[in-house]
Amino acid sequence: MPRLIIERRFKTPFILSIVFPLLSIVLALLTSSLLLLALNVSPLGALKGMINGALGSWYGISEVLVKAIPLVICGIAVALAFTMKVWNIGAEGQIYLGALASAAAVRYFPVENTFFMLSVMAVMAILAGAFWGGIAGYLKGRWNVNEIITTLMLNYVAIHLVDYFVYGPWRDPSSLGFPMTAPFPDFARLPTFGGTRVHAWIFLALIIVILYRVVIRWTRWGFEIRAIGENQRAALYAGIPYIRNVVLVMAVSGALSALAGMGEIAGLQGRLQHGFSPGYGYTAIIVAWLARLNPWGTVLVSIFMGIIMVGGETLQVIMRLPLASVQVIQGLILLFVLASEFFRNYKIRILSGDGR
Amino acid sequence: MKGITKSFYGIRANDEVNFEVRPGEIHTLLGENGAGKSTLMNILCGLYTPERGTIKINGEKCFFKSPKDAINAGIGMLHQHFMLVPVMTVWENVALGDKELPQVLPKNKVIEQIKELSDVYGLSVNPLAPVWQLSVGEQQRVAIVKLLYRRAKVLILDEPTAVLTPQEARHLFRVIKKMAEEGHGIVFISHKLDEVLEISDRITVLRKGRNVGTVAKEEASKEKLAEMMIGKRVAFAIDKPIQNPGKEVLNVKNIKVLGDRGRLKVNGISFSLRQREILGIAGVSGNGQEELAEALTGLRKPISGKVFVDGDDVTTGNPRDFMKRRVSYIPADRKGTGLIANMNLRENIALRKYWKSEYTRFGFFINWERIAGHTGKLVERFSVANPSLSYPVRLLSGGNMQKLMLARELSDNPRVIVAVQPTWGLDIGATHYVREVLVSQKEKGSGILLITDDLEEILALSDRIAVIHGGEIVGIVDNPDKVTEEELGLMMAGTKLEKYPVYDLKEDELE
Numbered sequence: 001m002p003r004l005i006i007e008r009r010f011k012t013p014f015i016l017s018i019v020f021p022l023l024s025i026v027l028a029l030l031t032s033s034l035l036l037l038a039l040n041v042s043p044l045g046a047l048k049g050m051i052n053g054a055l056g057s058w059y060g061i062s063e064v065l066v067k068a069i070p071l072v073i074c075g076i077a078v079a080l081a082f083t084m085k086v087w088n089i090g091a092e093g094q095i096y097l098g099a100l101a102s103a104a105a106v107r108y109f110p111v112e113n114t115f116f117m118l119s120v121m122a123v124m125a126i127l128a129g130a131f132w133g134g135i136a137g138y139l140k141g142r143w144n145v146n147e148i149i150t151t152l153m154l155n156y157v158a159i160h161l162v163d164y165f166v167y168g169p170w171r172d173p174s175s176l177g178f179p180m181t182a183p184f185p186d187f188a189r190l191p192t193f194g195g196t197r198v199h200a201w202i203f204l205a206l207i208i209v210i211l212y213r214v215v216i217r218w219t220r221w222g223f224e225i226r227a228i229g230e231n232q233r234a235a236l237y238a239g240i241p242y243i244r245n246v247v248l249v250m251a252v253s254g255a256l257s258a259l260a261g262m263g264e265i266a267g268l269q270g271r272l273q274h275g276f277s278p279g280y281g282y283t284a285i286i287v288a289w290l291a292r293l294n295p296w297g298t299v300l301v302s303i304f305m306g307i308i309m310v311g312g313e314t315l316q317v318i319m320r321l322p323l324a325s326v327q328v329i330q331g332l333i334l335l336f337v338l339a340s341e342f343f344r345n346y347k348i349r350i351l352s353g354d355g356r
Numbered sequence: 357m358k359g360i361t362k363s364f365y366g367i368r369a370n371d372e373v374n375f376e377v378r379p380g381e382i383h384t385l386l387g388e389n390g391a392g393k394s395t396l397m398n399i400l401c402g403l404y405t406p407e408r409g410t411i412k413i414n415g416e417k418c419f420f421k422s423p424k425d426a427i428n429a430g431i432g433m434l435h436q437h438f439m440l441v442p443v444m445t446v447w448e449n450v451a452l453g454d455k456e457l458p459q460v461l462p463k464n465k466v467i468e469q470i471k472e473l474s475d476v477y478g479l480s481v482n483p484l485a486p487v488w489q490l491s492v493g494e495q496q497r498v499a500i501v502k503l504l505y506r507r508a509k510v511l512i513l514d515e516p517t518a519v520l521t522p523q524e525a526r527h528l529f530r531v532i533k534k535m536a537e538e539g540h541g542i543v544f545i546s547h548k549l550d551e552v553l554e555i556s557d558r559i560t561v562l563r564k565g566r567n568v569g570t571v572a573k574e575e576a577s578k579e580k581l582a583e584m585m586i587g588k589r590v591a592f593a594i595d596k597p598i599q600n601p602g603k604e605v606l607n608v609k610n611i612k613v614l615g616d617r618g619r620l621k622v623n624g625i626s627f628s629l630r631q632r633e634i635l636g637i638a639g640v641s642g643n644g645q646e647e648l649a650e651a652l653t654g655l656r657k658p659i660s661g662k663v664f665v666d667g668d669d670v671t672t673g674n675p676r677d678f679m680k681r682r683v684s685y686i687p688a689d690r691k692g693t694g695l696i697a698n699m700n701l702r703e704n705i706a707l708r709k710y711w712k713s714e715y716t717r718f719g720f721f722i723n724w725e726r727i728a729g730h731t732g733k734l735v736e737r738f739s740v741a742n743p744s745l746s747y748p749v750r751l752l753s754g755g756n757m758q759k760l761m762l763a764r765e766l767s768d769n770p771r772v773i774v775a776v777q778p779t780w781g782l783d784i785g786a787t788h789y790v791r792e793v794l795v796s797q798k799e800k801g802s803g804i805l806l807i808t809d810d811l812e813e814i815l816a817l818s819d820r821i822a823v824i825h826g827g828e829i830v831g832i833v834d835n836p837d838k839v840t841e842e843e844l845g846l847m848m849a850g851t852k853l854e855k856y857p858v859y860d861l862k863e864d865e866l867e
Contacts, residue, residue, distance in 0.1 A: 220711060227696060231692070234693055237653075237693050238710075239676035
């Protein structure tokens with residue numbers, strides 16, 4: 001009787017960490033073909049449509065970058081918390097709260113100077129995000145309240161808080177009833193480039209990536225959070241204060257996500273509105289995970305996610321595929337990539353015979 | 357067992373190992389940590405399946421798919437942790453898991469059987485006592501009753517004396533010999549050579565997953581076994597330099613410390629430690645040693661009492677306050693506390709130093725170059741075998757891990773060293789090295805608090821011995837050369853001896 005033995009890999013060969021993700025994308029596309037065939041759509045045509053839509057034109061590429069910006073920023077934000085094994089899944093709420101705070105800045109402290117206005121918005125967003133993340137951090141540090149629950153719950157609070165304002169006191173009277181604020185004045189808009197929707201936060205994203213690298217590798221604080229993440233007891237033994245660090249990490253993580261939220265409304269939408277983020281905060285968790293908390297990996301995975309999102313939008317428009325089926329394809333790709341992780345970490349051997 | 361082979365992570369933990377035990381025989385399996393003893397025994401009791409090799413019982417080939425098969429085949433393992441339910445009584449624990457019993461347990465029948473077994477083997481077990489009331493030694497005997505009750509013919513005893521006082525160990529040995537006389541096959545696992553020589557009929561030595569050889573007791577000696585275990589000759593004796601203590605570096609006054617579950621684990625301990633002195637704290641593990649060590653290094657705050665280092669009150673200090681006063685700590689749990697397994701050698705050296713100004717730039721960045729230089733020197737001085745300084749320490753052997761930790765903790769010429777079980781699980785060579793390093797550090801002027809349950813170690817190194825039991829000091833021995841293991845054993849079990857009084861602390865407290 002042949003038996004399967006699952007063994008942890010001692011070390012993953014580098015080539016496999018490239019081959020497996022690619023292989024899993026191919027498998028996901030093959031699986032998706034079955035669905036597309038059932039819908040009477042040519043799978044090859046759909047694939048071509050996706051790639052063309054995302055990468056076939058400068059516009060497509062610029063849109064991929066537009067999606068990648070918040071993913072990189074939030075991806076780094078959660079990666080920072082994950083480094084310390086603090087599971088911040090509240091990036092989505094922190095995005096909303098950051099947007100809310102910067103919209104409040106536009107509404108209550110308008111300064112007719114782009115630089116000062118944007119600075120005020122950024123500071124407000126940072127404070128709001130740091131506060132929002134810090135709450136979960138303090139509860140975790142002081143009373144060991146599970147941060148997965150608190151950050152998740154705080155997401156709903158933040159999203160509904162935004163809804164309260166855009167449905168209520170801040171609603172633009174001329175919006176024909178749509179839940180959104182009035183458009184921001186020009187001095188509260190992030191500059192965009194070359195007629196595309198790519199906005200200034202693309203540089204912020206790069207700066208954050210580099211800073212993350214420097215902090216984790218070279219600073220005392222980076223070493224402290226890595227030590228806590230690897231072994232909390234040993235970190236205590238090393239005299240690293242836990243509560244202070246968990247609050248700090250959650251605050252920084254929240255502040256970064258909040259900045260991404262500001263980018264979405266000041267760079268793209270130009271106003272605060274209901275449901276402006278299509279779940280970037282949640283996708284960022286997958287980004288950080290697939291990138292293995294590596295900064296440049298985060299950039300690559302974010303771009304990959306951007307391609308899937310833009311390609312999916314194109315399929316809807318060109319092939320007239322229903323939204324649900326596009327989401328199924330996106331889901332399959334993610335599912336296969338995540339499943340391939342198992343094979344990176346484990347290998348399966350087949351033993352034949354009776355244990356001889 | 358013939359030709360047993362089993363690999364983990366591509367490393368052969370067992371490579372064509374042969375092992376046999378006859379009825380009525382006590383057969384010791386000897387080897388250093390990582391030699392493959394546990395793997396072999398886990399295969400025998402069905403926890404692992406071997407890749408190759410056969411197991412025969414009474415000449416019949418067996419294939420165990422799960423531990424249940426092994427139990428049915430008459431193989432019983434006495435684990436280091438006894439796996440008893442503390443709130444239940446002895447007989448309930450014995451009956452637990454016996455599938456042949458009817459739904460309504462025949463209490464009297466089970467009790468009868470336990471008494472019978474207890475009488476035959478001299479186990480002195482009371483079937484009606486709740487398990488939580490029993491001492492560790494008694495619990496161990498309950499676990500043995502449980503195995504015998506299940507009609508185990510082969511009993512595997514995995515380092516059974518590690519948790520016992522010498523008196524309890526002697527009782528256990530009588531039981532083991534009786535079991536062998538009654539025709540059971542006993543597999544005895546240990547790395548304490550003295551007791552191995554005392555009890556075994558035959559001894560099989562494993563090294564690096566392979567058989568080194570099997571010798572009869574008559575042909576064996578301590579030196580020969582040690583040589584077989586590690587493959588080269590070893591010295592046992594440590595020169596204990598004459599005591600020449602200097603000024604007091606650590607003073608502990610009547611501290612009380614709570615354990616993890618809020619129970620009082622250290623109940624009013626006082627002592628003083630001087631330079632150039634090793635004070636041994638002897639005791640069966642779990643009597644407050646860990647909590648005491650943590651209270652003396654800032655990891656746990658005492659609820660009352662005072663701790664002074666070089667005259668400074670550091671009772672409520674955090675770990676860094678202790679580090680700043682050059683108090684080093686060698687925790688028992690090196691992989692779980694003392695080192696970070698996934699980090700490399702440099703980072704582990706940095707662990708307790710990275711914040712010091714000589715290793716930072718602008719107080720913000722870590723000067724990794726300087727740490728690398730420092731690590732390189734330490735690794736050489738303490739002969740830590742390693743492929744590179746960027747190597748994760750989890751891949752080092754236990755001995756090299758311990759050397760690395762010692763290197764870090766001893767490098768800044770500490771005032772006080774709190775060393776808990778510093779040679780636990782180390783092979784003979786590494787053990788000898790660690791002890792030598794501790795003694796030479798003592799000569800350099802450190803005061804060392806040696807906390808261990810290894811009596812041999814306590815006797816070999818200590819200038820004074822304090823025996824701890826139930827969170828209190830039971831006696832202090834000023835001249836370790838004169839004390840016997842029996843006397844220490846009695847005190848470890850909580851008996852106060854007039855010969856070894858606890859110092860009167862009133863003078864100190866009058867200050």
